[in-house]
Amino acid sequence: MSLWRIAWKNMRQRGVASTLTALSMALGVAAMIGVIVIHSVAVRQFSSDAQGYHLIVGGKGGDTQLVLSTVFHLGQARYTIPYSFYREFTDGRHASLVQTAVPYCLGDSFDTSRGEEDSGGDLFRVVATTPDLFDTLSYGADSEGNPLSYGFREGRNFKADRPFEAVLGSVVAAKSGVRVGDTINPTHGIGGTGDRHDDFKVVGVLEPTGTANDRAVFVNIEGFYLLDGHALSPESDGAKSTEPANRGPVGQPQIADPRGVLPPPVLYDNEGNEIQPLPEAQREVSSILVLCNSVIGPQVLATTINKDPDRSFQAVAPARIVEGLMQNTVKPIQVVLLVLTVLIVIVASISILVSIYNSMSERSHDIAVMRALGASRTAVMLVVLGESVLLSLAGGVAGIALGHALVAAAAPYVEDQTGIRLAFWEFDPWELAVIPSLVVLAALAGLLPAISAYRTDVAKSLSGAR
Incomplete structure (x- = not known):
């Protein structure tokens, strides 16, 4: 009979203890797998x-805040920039x-309660932009580097000529219950x-992308400009008004427009009536x-x-900022969680040591019989180590x-929330x-009971049995 079969037989003889010991190890490993996989997918x-484009251009301020507000729809850009720029x-x-070049206008939100009190609705950001966002940019790349449209x-x-049309991210559509053909009313401000605001007609729902855009509402930028509180006051005495609030610092320089004003686009409301666009x-x-x-x-x-010089x-470059966030914020959290899971696995290994070591006194006769039948001390030691492994x-x-089953079970909640x-x-x-790490750890854990088996006194054990 091989050493591994003997070790397996010993495990089966102590079925309950072996099962509980293996279960404790399984729970520790499951926690470790969960941390590794979720961190990998999240990163x-x-x-x-932050893929699909090279740069984000915004008002002078914190680069991290600019990336968070534009890429992840978190917070608000500190300063706006003139349309002429x-x-x-x-x-x-x-x-x-x-x-x-795709413009973003931020500052509104969409409440899924749709005006119903005590409905517990979710709040999503509204992004005003142009159709080019979905027609010309990608949202990432596959494993072979091909862009994902x-x-x-x-x-x-x-x-472009329908200012009051909107597109929903997949998570927004799922949580709000809004379908194509319905109308939504964005709320002024991010709170x-x-x-x-006025009605926007939903004309599309995006396929899931796994990005923050799944949790955003996209509206035509032309319609955004026509909403109350979104237009700058007309210029007066050569100076631009700073109303409404949060439009950037007073005296922010305006880029001169040497080309003159482009002909205004022809716009139509949802009933097909021609409407006047907001002046540039x-x-x-x-x-x-x-x-x-x-490339350059x-x-x-x-x-x-x-x-x-005006600064x-x-x-x-958003990819660089996101990588910095991952390394400086997310990575330390993962390290802490991994340390905790490693400690759990080490505790499980100690339980293996205790379980096998406590059984040595009961198994001393069996070990003595093995030795009497010609098994060497090394063979006996390897049987105990094999049981631990x-x-x-x-x-x-x-x-x-x-661990993978827990990741799959948590997937709907994680996707819904993040x-x-x-x-x-x-x-x-x-x-x-x-x-491989578990094998090494198990060998270390089984070393003490294996040494105890190695030192078993055959004569004493056999005479004690009689």
Whole structure:
């Protein structure tokens, strides 16, 4: 009979104790797998939020705040920028380096309670933009580096000449129950307590992307400008009014527009009636997503904007900021959680040691018989070590399966709360190190009882049995 079969037989003889010991190991490993997988998926998806374009351009201020407000829809951009500066990227001095420039206007929200009291509705950000966001930009890349284009689960993208059309992210549509053809009323301000704006007709629902855009409402920027409180006051005596509040610091320089005013677009409301767009002089944007048309474009643009003598605007590479957030904020949390799970696994290994060691006095006769039948001290020692390794392996394999099952079970809640998509088959390369580490740990845990078996006095054990 092989040493492994003997070890397995010993485990089965102590069925309850072995099962409980393996279970404690499985729970520790499951917790470790959960931490590793969730962190890996979260980092990958948060990083993908900042893909599809090269730069974010906004008012001078904190680069982290600009990325958080634009990419993750958290907080608010500190300073806005003139619409004339946005046009520098579409048909002005920066246009030769730009493939696509997509403006963002932030500051409104959507309450899923839709005006019903005590409904416990959720609050989502409203992003005013142009159809180019979904038509020309991607939201990430697949494992082979191919861009992932936005798709529509229902309906279509809003049209440039239809100012009061809107598109919902997948999570917003699921939690609000709003369907294509329904109307929504954004709330002025990001707190959900402001006045409700005019109706926007929902014309599309995005396919899930796993990004923060799943939790946002996108409206036509032309309609956003026509809402109460969104237009700047007409210029008076050559100075731009700073009303309403939170429009940027007083005296913020305005870029001169050498091209003159472009012909206003022709707009139609949801009934097909022609309406007048807001004049450019009364417009501003929160930020601009810039996709360059060359490899050196981002560096040239960032240097030009950030080194401008007026220092009124900034260009930020969002991928770099997100990577910094992951390393400086998320990574330390993962390390702490991993330390805790490692401690749990170590405690489980100690339980293996205690379980096997406590059984040694009961098994001294069996060990003596093995020795009397010709088994060497080394063979006896290896049987005990093998039992420890088998217990650890059984708990480890069960823990890996249990960990992935827990990730799958938590997936709906995590996606509902954060937009991060999880699945049972999510895998991280660090999982490959779990089983070898458990074998080493089990060998160390089984060393003490193995030494005790090695030192068993055959004559004393056999005579004691008689």
